[in-house]
Amino acid sequence: MDSRLTIAGRELAGLRAEKTILLAIGIQLFIATFSSFLVVGLVSMYDPGALDGAEIEVAAAGDAVDDLERAASEVPGASVTPYEDADAARSAFDRNAADAVVVTTRTESGRVSAAVTAPDSTVETTVIVVQLRELLRTYELNERDARASYLEESPLPLPDRSDTSPYFTFTYTVLIPLLVFLPVFISGSLIVDSITEELDQGTMELLRVAPVTLAEIVDGKAAAAIGIAPGQALLWLLLLEANGTSVANVGPILALMTALTTLVVAVAVGIAAVAPDRQAAQLLYSVAVLVLFGGATAMAGGPANAVARLAIDSAGATTGVLVVAYAGIAAAAYLGVRRVVAVEGFGR
Amino acid sequence: MIDGFRRVGRRLAVGVRRVLRVARWESARASGGVDRRTLAAGVALLLVAGGVVGVGVATGVAGLDVDQDVYRVGVDAESPYSEAIEDAPSLRPVAAGTASLGDSADAVVVTVVEPGSGADGSIDAADVEEVVVRASDTRKGEAAAASVREAVESHNERLMRAEPNRTAAFPVVVTLRYVGRTTPLDGGATLGGSDGGTGGSGGQSAGGTDATDSDGDGSGTDADDTGADESSATDSNGDADADGPSGDERTSGGSDETDGDGSATDAPDTTDDGAGSDDDGGFAVPSIGGAAFGADTVGSPGSITPPFPFTSLLLAFAFLVPMNFLIQAYGSSILDERTNRRGEPLLVTPLSPAEIVAGKTLPYAAAAAVVTSLIALLVGGGALSVVAVAPVAATFLGATFVGAMFARSFKELTFVTVGVSVLLTTYAFVPAIFTNVTPVALVSPLTLVVFDLQGEAVSAGEVLFSTAPMAVGAALLFGLGLGVYREEDMFSQKPVTRKFLDALAVRLSAVPVGGGRGVAIPGRKRLRALGSVAFLTACTIPFVFVAELLAVAVLFALPVTVSIPVLLVTIAFIEEVAKSIGLYAGFERGVFERTDRVALAVGLASGTGFFLAEKATAVVQAVGLTELFLGRAAFADVSGFSGLPPIALAALFFAPLVLHVAATSAASVGASRGRTAYALALTLATLGHAAYNVGVVSLG
CATH class of the missing domain: 3.40.190 (D-Maltodextrin-Binding Protein; domain 2)
Known part of the structure; x- marks a missing residue:
């Protein structure tokens, strides 16, 4: 256990030294501000x-x-x-x-x-x-x-008009899922870089002669990558809360996003293990994430919709089941990839 | 003379040959990097995903409804409203009997029926006298109630589309025309042509299919409208061909946001009631330039779409997507040179760094050109689209090049690449949204693409205004990165900030001092050194411009009382940093001597350079940016000078020069004394500059 923590700590120290995590948060903040600006601008044109x-x-x-x-x-x-x-x-x-x-x-x-x-x-x-x-x-x-x-069928009488803000639905169905999932992609990308870089520079060999197993190396790196994701999501949710947008079910949302991070990290580790170099690995990772999330969002009850429903407090029992199912899939995927890597090693 | 030309020509030929050699080597390497297996895996993944999503969409299981079931609405199963609620994706019906408002339901539909009806359990729509939606007293409840109303509206629309009696179902036929106020109108033409409603209304707006109906409307539009209208008329003509019988159908492609029942557009076609096939057509064929200004629409009131170039924008976005993949490969390739000193052999060859970089960039630029041309062919854009996207692609590559030169590791590069993508995509995309609204939209070349897709005419001046700043920006970025394309920077692990200072300092040269006896060394060397300072500062102008625009955009949403002061200070800060950062780099890297004389001299040069460059960009006035209040605050010192006596005018004209020189000299003296002093002096300069800005705004 100790060696895993050491590896995770080393990963985080690297991130801190390069201040990349600040850049990452800056990028997310920029995306959030701009999408809000966009909606405010468009709505004032339309409404x-x-x-x-x-x-x-x-x-x-x-x-x-x-x-x-x-x-x-x-x-x-x-x-x-x-x-x-x-x-x-x-x-x-x-x-x-x-x-x-x-x-x-x-x-x-x-x-x-x-x-x-x-x-x-x-x-x-x-x-x-x-x-x-x-x-x-x-x-x-x-x-x-x-x-x-x-007329054969008479139309139904309309209920009265009600005042509503058009960004209400946008905030919950687009902005919150976007902010929650950005850290997921970043974590996956981080671990692809971390592994391919070690392989590229030959430091993975050094790590191998240390008294740690491959599974422990993967665990440590994954722990660092998965660990930084929920914190970022929580930061966004708190920021929205401070802005007057109340977010319900914060716990389940974080659980869901951590499960997804684990899944994406597992995919990323798998890709980094088989791809010949960093360029190919990043390309494959981008495509895989695009496919994974594009496909999942298009399906009924995809992760984006699940987060929206949780945040707006319309979650039913099915959403709870969905969260558990995602956690199960993520755990299975991670354990599977970890086992394959432990047995086969990083193949290059 | 001829000899001189020949020599230059020969050198050029050698350079080109060298660049091409590097390019060939780079493309061979790059195609080896992403091997066939990876490519095949990627393509297979995409195919599988595309297949699954396609099947899902076709069978109705999948749909991009991110708002699915977000509101819970209580409604009785036998109520005629339950069907409307069930059909709306964003609403989930719950049994009204068990639903408690605010807890398990956000709104409840209560129907008041006529006495005597509904005895057998089910209620007929005709028996409903009144309907009330009770919603919980929250923002969510209000939103849910509004969604219920929308759901009922689209339910009614669907019912009416199934009606055999089209006249009763859709009693109003609307012909919408956009007319400039200055245009003299031929009133009779519109009136005469509007007695359609029998089959002809579909082709009316196309203007090319009016052989079948006798409307004077279509031809009238062509005759008395402006050039822009004519070109979009041809545009919608091609559209009508693609879509099939009804020319007004293109509105259904672009209207999904604002009206829930966009497919109701085929309503007025009495002869054509194939609603299902029309829906598919509207979905599958992207309607280029749909609902643009000048494009007339005919249909039921529900089919009217506000002029918003939704589809063109979406297609313009397609040009940006491949850039993100391209810069990933490009950034990797540049950083690869730098890890494990791999690029060293190339550096010791007689090739100059510029030739190496040009050669390494060429294959990616070519790939961008090919992909852009392909996309343009696919979405129906012309040469203008390709020309407009070129500077965007160049800036993507330039920014990635700088990022890859500064980054210390792949992890850092990843964030730089993501940052570049996000920033440039928003910078290119956001102004384009306002294409038809304000001329400021032209700051983004993507606006030209939208114009091109809409088939509108664009003047050469507009093209230049739109593309030149970005092209210059890309060139400057490459220049910045080239400064550190040398051994001591490429293979060392310096922090990004220090590399950035290195890149700036490379462009400066020492300022000779006149021996302390007050006699300035005349001559070229000194002038050239100061000139390079002024030039470096002048080069920051495009980036200052972009940063200020972004500041305006980001602060746009805040109330004016907050945004104006914040904006004034932010802008002063951006300008002060731009003017003094190069000087700081010069002092830190030991290019300049750390004396007050040198500090004042370079401060003077930098302030002057900035002033001259700023005056050169007074074109912002020409595009009317100063009409916006925020724009006026940002670019105040280039406008509003009319109606003043000449002396005051001259004073006002040179006031910014005095300001820039004074502020920069202060910052420069601070910079010569080290980091803390620089930060302090920069703060002072910013405050002084902001105070000046406040004065100008209150004066104007």
Whole structure:
């Protein structure tokens, strides 16, 4: 046991000396800040409510204009002014008196045709179009109601609107899984480098003549790599907590991410043992991790979704089973790789 | 004269031959490094994963629903709403009877039915008089309630799509056009053409398929709109060809974020009710330039998508992905030279370090060019895409080269590589998101790619503005790394900071002092030494620019009262460091004598160099960056001088020069006295600079 701790300690000392772990945390912080910036930026483009009291002025004309006005009264953020004809509405648009023009005409087929004109290439266009869509969807609902007797299945009544922040779901389903899994990839990459470097520089031979077994070497290196992961994840979760985002089930989340780290480290050790050099090992590792996580995320109940459910406190019994299953797979994979390496050695 | 040319030509030919020889050797080595077995293993892994995911997607087991089942909603099994809840991926139904709000459910759907109905247990949708969603009083509850509303909306949309009576199901047909306000309009054309709704509406926006319907709309759009619109009209034309019968379908590709029922776009096609096949088409064929400005859309109100170049952005991102793999191999190759002194034999050959590095880089640059061209062919980009990606690729390689020259071990290199990837990817990608919103987006060459994919015209000036800074940055990075491509730095285990100082100090030369009698040594040597200081500082400008942009971007989310002061100090700090770090390197490496005279002289030179370079980059004004409030704070001293008397104008123009020289001289004197004094002097200089910035902002 002692020799394993010594090896783990040596690994950590190396990381500390190179201050790489600080760089790693810096990179993670950068990713987190930027993805948040991205979402804040995008949402303020998309959610007119985020811009204070954005209200658009629609110039309307045509023979179905009354119904459009009725729809506008139900939609916050859009008001409709009727004009005599399309030309009058268009000239109001041209002299900036209106943000958009809607010309509604009843057609012979019984439909309403709405010709919408929105301004081109301005910052507000997105906001205007979002509000117009809201207005026209309400209009469509009203028109559909009026024709309900012709429908075979009547549509369900909608519940009232509720105020919600669009980043709420993003924080839990994207940001938290991202922050929790970044340390996992970093740990795996670390151990690939650590082993290939020892092999490359010949120091692995020196380690072999010391009174430690290969299994102990693997254990020590893996312990260092796995050990630094949950701390980083915890740091992020605490930071989010301080920012007012409460994260539930911190214990299970850390357990899940430690299990995944173990799995990734096992894969990394296996790859480092068989790959001919560092370049090939890192390439294979990147591809393998991409495949592993891409595949797992695409499956129902993948690790990203499991973390999201745990963090948002919607976890059921299945999520608990999933955590245990991941832990089991990780342990089996690690023990398997360790055994193979202990028997076969690092093959080069 | 001719002899001189011939000599230069011959030397050039020799250089090229040497570079090519190294390149050949490097590519042979690299392809040996990643052997066939590794490559086969990688490809096999990818194939297996692709197969599994593909089968999963095809059978409906898999889906990239990261938000699956995140909200629990109480709903009775016989309620008509239970189907809507079950169909929404983010909602998990729980039995309403047992659900307790806030504990096992986040929201509960309560239906009020008409009296007398529902006696037999099941409730018909028509009998529902009112529906109320009771949600727990938390942010999660609110989000859950909003998701329920969305789920019901998309459920209704699905119901309506199955309706045989299309007119009643989708009573409103919307034709959306984007028009510039200055353009005179032909009002009759739009009105005349909008009586469609019978099959023709699909091809309307394409403008090429209007043989089948009699709308004056499609042709009207082409006639009175601007050039940009025309080109995107052709774009959507090609799109319609790829997608099949309905030209408006491309909106379904780009609308998955904002509206849950993007596939409702085929609704107005009365003749075509193959909803299933349309869904597939919209998914499989990436619609290039979908929902761009100027691209008209026709469909039901639900199909309207705000102008956002979602698909083009996604495709532009595809250009960046291979870079990450490329720099891994490149970084490994450079670091390999440095471990176990492997690169020493190459250094003792008559090859110059620049030739070695050029040769080693060439295969990777060529690979980047080939991959970029292939991607451009695949996603439908033109030569502009390749031109725009070239400086990005060069910067990726340049930054990795510097990282590999500075790193002490593979572990360190890994982090450097990841750092380079993340930084450059965000720097290239984030501005491109705002492609259609603000001209600042052009700071990233990727914006050009998005424009290219949308089929919009780009002027030569824009291309230059977008690509030149990054190309210069890449060249400077290679220059920095080349400075330490020598024996004493390559094979030693120095910390990154010391190597960085080495790389800077290499570019400096000693400043001769005039013997202490107050007589300055005139002459070229002194001028050249000071000139090199000024040049080194001027070279930091692109990096200062990038760092300031990043600072603006990161602080963007904070409230203005916090972000402006922090930003002013941060920017002052960045500029002061940029001006004085080279001087510190010079003193530390013993290039400069540690005297106050030398310190003041180099401080003066560095401040002047920075001032001149900053004035040269006054182009930021031209792109309208100064319109943003934060932008004004960051780049205040290049704008806002109009309307002042000439003397004040001149004073204002030269005020930054005085500031830069004074601050840098102070920092320089500190740098000449060692590390602690440098830190103190740098703090002082930063505070002084920040105070000046505050003055300028409040003045403006």
